[in-house]
Amino acid sequence: MDNSLLGIFQYVDDLLAAAEKCKKSGYGITIISPVPLVHEIEHTFGESKNPVKYFTGLGAITGYLFGTLFAITTSILYVLPRSGRPIIAIPPILLISYETTILLGVLFTLMGFIVLALAPSFKAKEYDVGLAIDSFGLLVDGVRENKFGDIEKVMREYGANEVKRIEKK
Amino acid sequence: MDRTITYKEASEDISGIITKTGWKYYAVLTLMAVSAVSFLFLPWAYQIYSGQGVTGLNAPVFWGLYLVNFIYWVGIAHAGTLISAMLYITQTPWRRAIARGAETMTFFALFLVSLFIFVHMGRPWNFYWTMPYPNQRQIWTNFTSPITFDVFAIGTYTTSSIVFLFFGMIPDLASLSHTATGWRKRLYTALSFGWRGTDRQWHLQAKACMFFGAFIMPLVVSVHSVVSWDFALSVVPGYAKTVFAPYFVTGALLSGFAGVLLMLSIMREAYPVMKKYVTAYHYDKVTIFVVVLSLIWSYLTLMEVVTGLYANTSQEIEHLKYKLAISPFSYLFALMIFSNSVLPLLYIFKKLRNSFFGRFIIPVFVLIGMWLERFLIVPNSLSRKFLPWMWHDYSPTWVEYSIPIGALFFFISMFMVFIKVFPIIAIFEVKEDIGIPMRKSH
């Protein structure tokens, strides 16, 4: 069940057409490209979900609360009056929490991205060196051995230069 | 952007900047590193050993050239952030080829910013006391202090800039890791975190970049206004001005854009292959920014002087007299106006934008002019505070001249090392600029 096929294309519209066809047949597809094809893929398959925003929102809220509480608690832990101002001075708290909102927002976004997109996997991944430079790949997952020929034919039909079979035990 | 360039060519050109290294590069790098050590690190060691007494600082003028350079480098850092964050959000096409270089400048400029904080301190070995952390002294930082604002603002700024720079580099590093050899391969593979370029990864990368852009853009405004509050939150005439936040931010962007122009021009001369990617089109766009910022800056400079003049308090008048009417400073003020307000206007002539004069001479003058702006604010205002008995002039010593010059050499040498390790032009963004290959042309 884990077998997959990697078709290598030179043109993006060919690739998208092949991908659409495979997806309609019910296969899991992954498009590998050296440049972002976000708009083109959205155009073909519709918008996909963006879970990073939850991390960002969580980070920003955490940052704001952290900044506010941090500025308040640390100033009352060791009371040192200065300049006839209250120990809990509001304007600096606003400023500090502003900065921590941004800081934790950024860090949580990065964390979310790493978790969602780059989560380390110790299995070797299907790849081709050209996919980092100038060709576009269509990876079709979950192909039964007897269907290899069909899928390869579809890819060739749509203009794939090369089709690699990846069999897994 | 030349659309006839192929993807392969772009990849090879840009990785060529990293790998093709001639003897000239090593000669210049050695010269810069030696200069950095002898102008920056040795005098600094001398200053740490003998104390701040080796500087020309004195009782009213406690903030001198080090603080000037601190603000100056924060300013230089700003253009990189603006180009990479704001222009990303608006999806401006001309940012793609120059954003990475500008971000790199931000990164190293912020490095120098922290360096100048340490250089400026009386007891730099205790610098970490300004950061909030649980300690055996049970004392935290004073949140009403503008210096603590600085610690938070610049800390956030540095962290976000590093994240943004390296985050944007992940696809490029993954791409390079396939062709590189030796330690480079190991480094790129480790730093690319297993990036393959799948549709999901690209999608999330674009979204995350948008969030970074949205978070970092307010920092462009907040960081330099926080730096300006080091001055504006005091009572000193010449410091306590409400116009300082926008004035500093505009000045920062002006100097930053001039810095980006100069950096690009030097890089293009050093690596002629860059001329393919950074073209007259980019100069057109960046110089327009310089003209606009220069006009805003001129207006705010006028306001800074005029508001002081109209307030007409004796302190303000003394401060303005010292700044505008006394021999060395009046000439410096005139030079500042000439190089920041007059010279950049020449960019409205299209021919000039792409001439040697427009690419090298005007940016250098703007950079000098912006340095003078900070110089005319920081030590000069302190020379004429409230009680005339304590009025005293400030004349920097050789240590204070040497350390900023050495810091510039240090900046250049770090930058030179960086371009040999990481791609200075974003490969995937350049490819995006070239256009996505389609069999049927639209």
Add this chain to the structure above:
Amino acid sequence: MAGFLERITERWKVYREPGFFKKLDHKWTMVIDLDKCNGCGACVLACYAENNLPVVGKDECAMSRAFSWLRIERYIDGEYPDVKVKFIPVMCQHCSKAPCETGCPVYATYHNQDGLNVQVYNRCVGTFTCATYCPYDVRRFNWRSYKFEQPLDHQLNPDVTVREMGVMEKCTFCIQRIRAAKDKAKDEGRTVQDGEVLPACVQSCPTGAMIFGDLLDPNSKAAKLAKSPRRYRLLEELNADPSVIYLKRVMKEGPSKHG
């Protein structure tokens, strides 16, 4: 739950109190009668001796790095024979709303329960912010490690630290003497009496131009003098609320024969 909320709001009110102290233990103040000051400089000398101030020499003084915590400013009006000379001793004004205290990121300078502006040398990291923000320019910095050569080290005051290089310092109103007087009063189970605390400058003033006392004690000499119609404070328009009160010198109109 209600009790908890009440406690929180109560603490919140305490911490939102401007200046934190509802009532200070003392409000040390110095009244300087400029009519009596003849600019002799005895106070400056006494300050050097009491507080272990280094003598920095000609070159450093020319650079305006003299260590005098207390200085006598001389202002001269007019051309030689018709001159008016004014003296004004200026030391740290111990402002209640001190501009310097907000500047320090590490709490090296703060306000204590005696109404004094305190400098903690060990906390100082030398950002110069306090000195820059000070409108009176009374803060002094240890530009180098100043050595007290033999036999000068024998005359150092044991009650006062010798400061390290890279540390900011300023007039303390001779806090070591205030401390000693408070300790003695506590041992004897009484409050500090008026005139018990004498900073070095006050003690050495030959004309008695400087009077030191507690402003909260209405019967103290300083509190009575503070109500004088000649009273003014230095740069009062900056709203720093200084603790040092000057009594204006009354001068004759027109040219005078001597200062």
